[in-house]
Amino acid sequence: MTPRTSPGPRERLLAAGQQLFYSQGASVGVDALLKEANVARRSLYEHFGDKDGLIAAVLHRASAEDLAWYENALAGATEPRARLLGLFDRLDELVATPDFRGCRYFATDLSFADPAHPAHAETDAFRRSLHALLVRELEAMGHAHPERAAEQLHLLIEGTLVVGATQDGHHPGRAARDLAAVVLD
Amino acid sequence: MTPRTSPGPRERLLAAGQQLFYSQGASVGVDALLKEANVARRSLYEHFGDKDGLIAAVLHRASAEDLAWYENALAGATEPRARLLGLFDRLDELVATPDFRGCRYFATDLSFADPAHPAHAETDAFRRSLHALLVRELEAMGHAHPERAAEQLHLLIEGTLVVGATQDGHHPGRAARDLAAVVLD
DNA sequence: TTAGAAGTAGACCAACTGTTCTACTTTCCA
DNA sequence: TGGAAAGTAGAACAGTTGGTCTACTTCTAA
Numbered sequence: 032m033t034p035r036t037s038p039g040p041r042e043r044l045l046a047a048g049q050q051l052f053y054s055q056g057a058s059v060g061v062d063a064l065l066k067e068a069n070v071a072r073r074s075l076y077e078h079f080g081d082k083d084g085l086i087a088a089v090l091h092r093a094s095a096e097d098l099a100w101y102e103n104a105l106a107g108a109t110e111p112r113a114r115l116l117g118l119f120d121r122l123d124e125l126v127a128t129p130d131f132r133g134c135r136y137f138a139t140d141l142s143f144a145d146p147a148h149p150a151h152a153e154t155d156a157f158r159r160s161l162h163a164l165l166v167r168e169l170e171a172m173g174h175a176h177p178e179r180a181a182e183q184l185h186l187l188i189e190g191t192l193v194v195g196a197t198q199d200g201h202h203p204g205r206a207a208r209d210l211a212a213v214v215l216d
Numbered sequence: 217m218t219p220r221t222s223p224g225p226r227e228r229l230l231a232a233g234q235q236l237f238y239s240q241g242a243s244v245g246v247d248a249l250l251k252e253a254n255v256a257r258r259s260l261y262e263h264f265g266d267k268d269g270l271i272a273a274v275l276h277r278a279s280a281e282d283l284a285w286y287e288n289a290l291a292g293a294t295e296p297r298a299r300l301l302g303l304f305d306r307l308d309e310l311v312a313t314p315d316f317r318g319c320r321y322f323a324t325d326l327s328f329a330d331p332a333h334p335a336h337a338e339t340d341a342f343r344r345s346l347h348a349l350l351v352r353e354l355e356a357m358g359h360a361h362p363e364r365a366a367e368q369l370h371l372l373i374e375g376t377l378v379v380g381a382t383q384d385g386h387h388p389g390r391a392a393r394d395l396a397a398v399v400l401d
Numbered sequence: 402t403t404a405g406a407a408g409t410a411g412a413c414c415a416a417c418t419g420t421t422c423t424a425c426t427t428t429c430c431a
Numbered sequence: 432t433g434g435a436a437a438g439t440a441g442a443a444c445a446g447t448t449g450g451t452c453t454a455c456t457t458c459t460a461a
Contacts, residue, residue, distance in 0.1 A: 040408070055329045058243065061449060071409040072450085082449065133326060137378055141323045144240045158382060182379070183391045190375025193322055194367070197343060206368045213398045225438070246419060256439040257420085267419065 041078045043068040048089035053135055057086060057142040057150075083149055086139075090153035093135060098160055105164075111172030112215055115165075115184070119211055122188065123204020126195020133196030134189065161185065174215065183214045226263045228253040233274035238320055242271060242327040242335075268334055271324075275338035278320060283345055290349075296357030297400055300350075300369070304396055307373065308389020311380020318381030319374065346370065359400065368399045 047068035051059045065072055079085040104121035105114045136154040143150055165184050169177035187207040194203035232253035236244045264270040289306035290299045321339040328335055350369050354362035372392040379388035
């Protein structure tokens with residue numbers, strides 16, 4: 032019942048944070064977040080404690096969404112090897128998006144020099160999940176060294192994101208895909 | 217003459233900026249910079265106009281130093297192929313440094329959402345120089361597709377830096393070196 | 402119907418930001 | 432020796448930051 036016709040302030044804050052933290056960086060002001068979310072100042076502090084709490088919550092949510100994106104990208108094919116190669120095709124499309132600005136998690140890590148900041152726990156968790164996902168796929172295709180290969184694929188993914196974010200016109204996904212094919216053999 | 221026994225305020229500001237912008241990010245306060253450089257407030261604004269001017273100048277200087285680092289890393293061998301592979305060995309050592317925090321230029325790009333910020337011109341220039349350096353080496357070894365191979369090597373370098381900055385205990389330089397060997401053939 | 406929870410709106414605060422300015426000192430060259 | 436240039440020290444300023452607080456409204460469930 033009461034299917035909540037429109038999302039509440041908590042949801043709106045998370046959505047606004049996800050968008051603004053990505054496009055502007057973690058330094059966006061609280062005022063901008065409140066305005067974008069159309070939410071009262073008080074609601075932010077009631078729901079998340081402080082700005083850092085919102086940042087961590089946004090990363091937590093984005094992490095789940097991004098992992099789902101990876102799963103979806105893999106689902107483009109059924110054969111294990113084709114699944115992983117297809118991932119790089121999808122990455123190539125992703126980084127070509129006009130407002131692509133690189134990996135949310137690495138950007139967050141760079142924003143907070145203090146290693147005790149709660150955001151780092153979220154970015155670490157994301158990377159571990161991504162690594163586990165890659166290992167799972169590699170094991171499914173019977174790779175001889177899944178751990179090592181996963182690290183190499185991860186390196187190719189990060190490289191693709193950075194090059195995609197900093198250089199226009201390139202197709203880093205294609206370059207990475209060629210190298211990924213080597214890793215898989 | 218007057219070999220300037222100790223570096224002047226300009227040099228001290230550049231050195232302090234190079235260190236603090238890297239370790240703390242571009243958001244370090246002017247006060248911290250002045251204190252670290254042991255320089256009067258006024259000197260900063262006389263020499264660099266404003267904080268952004270210092271940021272650009274620091275990047276300009278770091279760019280030259282970092283390119284020299286790449287040249288030096290290549291100089292570990294004479295045979296063209298060994299030169300490029302040796303670069304990844306040096307990168308592997310670099311990212312293992314305890315205070316390594318990733319690529320200065322990518323971090324800077326992420327810090328300034330405004331594409332008109334003067335820092336972006338410096339990071340672009342650095343990347344172009346690095347690309348040219350890679351192309352030069354690939355041509356020297358008679359590679360069939362120097363431009364394409366340079367993009368792949370660049371991707372491997374960026375991936376190495378990101379993984380090195382975010383995951384401890386890994387040896388991304390080794391993983392990248394294996395893949396670089398494939399690129400070179 | 403009504404009490405209480407949740408939300409809005411916005412004033413307010415202390416701390417900090419980059420920047421400008423004034424006054425004094427050092428350096429160095431003609 | 433003298434005087435301009437460059438440097439230091441630090442007060443002051445306006446704008447912004449994250450965060451708290453009060454007063455009012457809306458929703459909702461007993």
